[in-house]
Amino acid sequence: xxxxxxxxxHHFDETPSVETLMHQFFPEGNQNGMAVAVNQVVIPKKNWKxxxxxxxxxxxxxxxxxxx
Numbered sequence: 001x002x003x004x005x006x007x008x009x010h011h012f013d014e015t016p017s018v019e020t021l022m023h024q025f026f027p028e029g030n031q032n033g034m035a036v037a038v039n040q041v042v043i044p045k046k047n048w049k050x051x052x053x054x055x056x057x058x059x060x061x062x063x064x065x066x067x068x
Contacts, residue, residue: 005059012053019048025061033064 001012018036036043037060043051
């Protein structure tokens with residue numbers, strides 16, 4: 001299965017959930033300040049566990065940063 005994440009193509013053997021994807025990309029577990037959009041639709045954090053990704057989905061992962 002091919003999924004595009006932040007404009008880079010990734011291959012998965014199984015259908016991952018958004019939560020599984022986040023654990024894979026951020027194994028340290030610090031997901032505070034993170035936003036996820038799948039096919040230009042923001043997925044609320046409370047739905048990450050049940051939201052499954054599909055072939056050719058386009059995912060954007062955004063981490064908020066502080067600045068000034």
